[in-house]
Amino acid sequence: MNALNVAVAGLGTVGREAVRLLRARRAELKERLGAELKLVAVADRGAAREAKALGLPSAVIRYKDPLDMARRAEADLFVELLGGLETPKRFALEVLGRGKALVTANKRLLAHAWPEVTGAARASGARLAFEGSVAGGIPVLRALELSFSGDRVLGVDGILNGTTNYILSRGEEGVSPADALTEAQSLGFAEKDPTMDLSGQDAAQKLSVLAGLVTGGWLKPGTFPVTGIESVSARDLSFARERLSMAVRLVGSLRFSGKPGSPAVEASVAPTMVPMGHPLAAVRRQYNALLVHTASAGDLMFYGKGAGAGPTASAVVADVFVLARDIRGGIPAAASTARRLALTSPDHAVSSYYLRLEVLDRPGALARIADALADAGVSIAAIHQDKAVGGRSVPVMIVTHATPRGRFERARRRIMSLAAVKPSHCAMRMLA
Numbered sequence: 001m002n003a004l005n006v007a008v009a010g011l012g013t014v015g016r017e018a019v020r021l022l023r024a025r026r027a028e029l030k031e032r033l034g035a036e037l038k039l040v041a042v043a044d045r046g047a048a049r050e051a052k053a054l055g056l057p058s059a060v061i062r063y064k065d066p067l068d069m070a071r072r073a074e075a076d077l078f079v080e081l082l083g084g085l086e087t088p089k090r091f092a093l094e095v096l097g098r099g100k101a102l103v104t105a106n107k108r109l110l111a112h113a114w115p116e117v118t119g120a121a122r123a124s125g126a127r128l129a130f131e132g133s134v135a136g137g138i139p140v141l142r143a144l145e146l147s148f149s150g151d152r153v154l155g156v157d158g159i160l161n162g163t164t165n166y167i168l169s170r171g172e173e174g175v176s177p178a179d180a181l182t183e184a185q186s187l188g189f190a191e192k193d194p195t196m197d198l199s200g201q202d203a204a205q206k207l208s209v210l211a212g213l214v215t216g217g218w219l220k221p222g223t224f225p226v227t228g229i230e231s232v233s234a235r236d237l238s239f240a241r242e243r244l245s246m247a248v249r250l251v252g253s254l255r256f257s258g259k260p261g262s263p264a265v266e267a268s269v270a271p272t273m274v275p276m277g278h279p280l281a282a283v284r285r286q287y288n289a290l291l292v293h294t295a296s297a298g299d300l301m302f303y304g305k306g307a308g309a310g311p312t313a314s315a316v317v318a319d320v321f322v323l324a325r326d327i328r329g330g331i332p333a334a335a336s337t338a339r340r341l342a343l344t345s346p347d348h349a350v351s352s353y354y355l356r357l358e359v360l361d362r363p364g365a366l367a368r369i370a371d372a373l374a375d376a377g378v379s380i381a382a383i384h385q386d387k388a389v390g391g392r393s394v395p396v397m398i399v400t401h402a403t404p405r406g407r408f409e410r411a412r413r414r415i416m417s418l419a420a421v422k423p424s425h426c427a428m429r430m431l432a
């Protein structure tokens with residue numbers, strides 16, 4: 001086999017760069033692979049225009065419809081860079097159903113259609129790779145898949161969303177969330193509609209992909225607690241920095257348990273306070289990082305650019321290369337098993353908590369808050385009352401001693417039902 005044929009669907013931000021890299025690195029890839037990676041087809045609504053702009057030879061077949069390409073193109077490897085869910089899902093099932101290898105960077109596809117996509121790969125023995133779907137150019141999936149084969153991955157704490165990390169870390173420099181978001185959009189890495197980022201859903205999809213990779217099971221979106229950064233204010237960031245020497249980061253966490261064959265996972269995404277000396281506090285602006293906790297190798301940190309054309313295309317082309325190498329070597333697709341993944345409740349996870357409340361200036365209000373905490377068995381490490389902001393309410397910041405999440409949540413619900421406490425508040429767990 002002197003050449004492996006490659007077909008790319010989606011010539012947008014990542015697709016264009018992936019095609020450019022495949023062509024620019026053609027000679028090196030050929031030398032290392034011992035065979036040429038030959039682009040034979042592309043698909044995009046604007047395929048003719050994009051192919052021309054990329055200078056593709058006329059032998060590269062242009063398809064307007066990616067599904068048409070998935071059915072007909074004579075390729076060994078297909079790359080899906082369309083974005084969205086329904087068309088990529090039909091594309092993936094068609095390609096894998098034909099027994100062809102698939103590379104995708106689509107976290108939404110993997111998070112929402114994990115059983116179907118991995119099931120189709122398993123049924124036909126097709127290869128599947130998705131390094132670009134989590135943390136862009138950081139080669140963390142391959143490390144999780146292979147590098148800890150002699151070890152056990154106990155858990156992961158990750159900063160998986162560049163937009164929210166940019167907003168939080170610019171906030172530490174005094175920039176308002178709205179201005180930081182505008183900056184991130186003008187720098188080109190935040191979406192026009194940032195809802196998925198700000199709400200934590202983007203990070204949750206990536207967490208789902210990570211859990212699937214480590215356990216083989218499906219961490220279904222919507223089944224684990226996800227909190228975004230909407231409630232985090234400039235006051236919280238400055239209190240964290242100045243009074244507690246902590247930084248605020250949106251952290252996605254996984255903790256693995258269970259037995260081989262019946263894995264269990266605890267999952268959450270939430271704004272989290274991390275001590276200034278913690279490795280995740282040093283992750284600023286649009287950077288991503290994954291702190292991987294293992295039984296034998298200890299803690300390892302993976303750091304880099306989590307999105308953008310260059311980093312993501314770099315991961316996509318690496319996937320193409322690795323799958324091509326496996327195809328040439330006759331190495332069978334990684335034996336994947338469909339596993340039921342049990343979710344363990346994060347209610348038993350123990351940490352300290354920060355709670356900012358807006359409390360109406362009424363006699364006895366603080367005592368009732370303290371009672372609610374005491375009744376739930378949560379003890380207060382520190383309490384701070386700020387100056388009144390304009391009207392009759394005062395910001396009150398509470399830091400608790402280490403307590404199970406379930407107890408803290410019970411106390412929080414009771415506090416939020418008090419007449420003297422306004423609905424707007426912010427709660428964050430604190431990493432030690």
Ligand SMILES: NC(=O)c1ccc[n+]([C@@H]2O[C@H](COP(=O)([O-])OP(=O)(O)OC[C@H]3O[C@@H](n4cnc5c(N)ncnc54)[C@H](OP(=O)(O)O)[C@@H]3O)[C@@H](O)[C@H]2O)c1
Pocket residue numbers: 009010011012013014015043044045046064065066080081082083084087105106107108132133136306307308309312
């Ligand atoms: N951008 C990043 O930094 C980044 C990072 C990590 C992962 N990813 C993932 O990579 C994938 C691609 O992202 P991207 O930023 O490159 O997206 P993009 O710029 O929107 O590119 C997607 C391209 O595919 C075309 N397309 C989509 N659906 C199509 C259909 N049904 N028929 C024909 N053409 C279709 C689009 O055409 P139209 O414009 O006409 O719709 C567009 O040219 C996504 O899954 C994304 O989540 C992106």
